[in-house]
Each structure stands twice: as structure tokens, then as C-alpha cells.
Amino acid sequence: QVQLMQSGAAVKKPGASVKVSCKASxxxxxxxxxxxxxxxxEQGLEWMGIINPRDGSTNYAQKFxxxxxxxxxxxxxxxxxELSSLRSEDTAMYFCARDPSRxxxxxGIDPWGQGTLVTVSx
Amino acid sequence: ExxxxxxxGTLSLSPGERATLSCRASQSxxxxxxxxxxxxxxxxPRLLIYGASSRATGIPDRFSGSGSGTDFTLIISRLEPEDxxxxxxxxxxxxxxxxxxEIK
Numbered sequence: 001q002v003q004l005m006q007s008g009a010a011v012k013k014p015g016a017s018v019k020v021s022c023k024a025s026x027x028x029x030x031x032x033x034x035x036x037x038x039x040x041x042e043q044g045l046e047w048m049g050i051i052n053p054r055d056g057s058t059n060y061a062q063k064f065x066x067x068x069x070x071x072x073x074x075x076x077x078x079x080x081x082e083l084s085s086l087r088s089e090d091t092a093m094y095f096c097a098r099d100p101s102r103x104x105x106x107x108g109i110d111p112w113g114q115g116t117l118v119t120v121s122x
Numbered sequence: 123e124x125x126x127x128x129x130x131g132t133l134s135l136s137p138g139e140r141a142t143l144s145c146r147a148s149q150s151x152x153x154x155x156x157x158x159x160x161x162x163x164x165x166x167p168r169l170l171i172y173g174a175s176s177r178a179t180g181i182p183d184r185f186s187g188s189g190s191g192t193d194f195t196l197i198i199s200r201l202e203p204e205d206x207x208x209x210x211x212x213x214x215x216x217x218x219x220x221x222x223x224e225i226k
Binding site for chain 1 (some may be wrong): 125154155156157159163166167168169171172173179197210213214215217218219220
């Protein structure tokens, strides 16, 4: 079955960077896009961007342009999300989630990783 | 940029009752790209509906979606205890702010 396994929780200081990994298994990695979505404590879902594992192309939400980088390693079927210049407002649960369609958005987003809690605190 | 506005913010209902959740878009949305998710505390979101009206695999038929253009609806025909959660609509890079369905 399709599984997305994310890296463990991280605590970072303001101004630092964090890199979250998401290892995919159970399907052909390069055939499906991967989204990143975050959720601040007691808040709603916020889309950060998407990566095409086939060629590494990305599309970032305007809010995160210049501060986020999404990459992939096809040899380990892993996608990464790196967020820089962290501030307290970046404290959130970060999810990777697969787009199950070759046409992005046509079938929703499913499944989701378990989430990685990133805490930004001095 | 499309904005999705969900209403109500909170819905207080009893098990067995019908829940009607609304998602309104700031501009017309291709219905084929409107999805609904359920999220319980401490869990990742779970896909319920895609393409505005198609149930995802394993989703009970008490969940139904409808709508087109700018107005979309998620209906839970008879609330089960496990349905009390937060529900989000989504279209590509935009999520609604969520509707919490709580026990009355």
C-alpha cells in the first residue's frame, strides 16, 4: 500500500533552517506529484507547494517564495521540504501528501504522511 | 488567487442528525478539482470527496458532495459518533478555513 513516512520532530531557533523528509513507498515514485501542507497549532491547513518527483520541478505558494525549497531523491524515493529564516509563526505540523492523479488536483490529495512537528523557539 | 470560505464555523449537532457544510469560492472553480477532507485531533487529514461529488475509497455513503461554480456542499446524512471532526474543502493550493462538527 502507499505509505509516506516523515522524519521526526525538530526544534529550531529563530533564523535557522529546517529540512523535513518524506519517504514514499508502495507506488512508482516518479509518477505522482507530492504536496506539502502545514498546520499551525489550533489553526487550519495551509498549502506550501508541490514538487514533481519526475523532474524536480516545483510550484511554491507565494507566501513561501524565497524561503522554501522542495527537492527529491529518486534513488531513495524521498522528497524534502526545507524552510529557511524560521520564525515563531513557522511552528507547525508539516505534512507531505501525494497527489494520486497524473492531473494535479483531479483526485484530491491522498494519502498524507503522519506529519512532522517543527517548533521554532529561542 | 481563489479564496474558499466555509460556513458555518461550528456546527453543533447530535448523533443521527444531518450535517450540511458549505464551501463558497471567490471565483468559479472547476468542480472536478474540489475536494473535502476530514481531520480528527492529532491525525492527518483524510480525503473524503474529490471532484466535488466522488467518494474516496472506503468512505461511507452517508458522506455526499455536490455543487458547481462557486458553491459546494458536503452532507453527512446521519452523524455517527466518529464523524465529529473538522472538515476542510480544498481546490489545488487553497484550503477553506474549516468547519468543526461538534456534539451538541
